[in-house]
Amino acid sequence: MSNDVDRLTDQQKQQRRGRLQAAAIMLIVILPMIIAYSVYYTGVGIPKGTVNKGQLIDPPQQIDDLPLQTPDGEAWRVSEQAKRWRWIIPGYASCNEQCQKNLYLTRQVHIRLAEKSGRVERLYLLLDDHIDAATLEFIHTEHPHVPIVKAPADAVKELFAQTNLPPDAIAAGHYFLMDQEGFVMMSYTPLDQGKDLLDDIKRMLKYSYEE
Structure with missing residues (x-):
């Protein structure tokens, strides 16, 4: 019974790690695009005196x-x-x-x-x-x-x-x-x-x- 619980715990840990890794990969993909739009539409991150020309x-x-x-x-x-x-x-x-x-x-x-x-x-x-x-x-x-x-x-x-x-x-x-x-x-x-x-x-x- 204890072994079954340990195995279940290990499986849950692996699943949790897998979900975290998948979330990290998705964040890497979409974060630059979110930053790009935030920079242009809010001005956050643009040095003072720097604005879009178009x-x-x-x-x-x-x-x-x-x-x-x-x-x-x-x-x-x-x-x-x-x-x-x-x-x-x-x-x-x-x-x-x-x-x-x-x-x-x-x-x-x-x-x-x-x-x-x-x-x-x-x-x-x-x-x-x-x-x-x-x-x-x-x-x-x-x-x-x-x-x-x-x-x-x-x-x-x-x-x-x-x-x-x-x-x-x-x-x-x-x-x-x-x-x-x-x-x-x-x-x-x-x-x-x-x-x-x-x-x-x-x-x-x-x-x-x-x-």
Whole structure:
């Protein structure tokens, strides 16, 4: 009887240790993300005089709520992609001058991330049903690592209408930062400088997990 009690006690101890180990592993996974959001939304942990340069989108919007497709018409979901931070550069069938400037600026910032660049990706968000041959050639030549994902312009406008962004944000040349879980959380304007983007993304990479 005593042996049975001892064995039961040992089993309970092992189960307790297993639960504690599982909880510790989960904490390691989710804690960096919790810290990242706490830093940005409360300011706790940010040195005095240091603030985000982009405009926080309130509330953040999940991009998978859009009917996203590849240019070939296949469904595209960020939840099925590699976990990365992403700059979203909206554009139409023809990428206008501001669109090209946004692509150029985000490319230069991406390059300056050096060894951290693999944790970040840029997306061209196509707001038309097709893309002009000239624009396609431009992206493939000047920005060869930028995937093209399309979504109806009305759906994108409706998504951002639920936030604090101005109604003409896209028309005014805004582009966006999306977190690793697919939430579009920050907006930039043509007035923002490369250093602004670099400071923000470095801070987010510092406080977020890496797979």
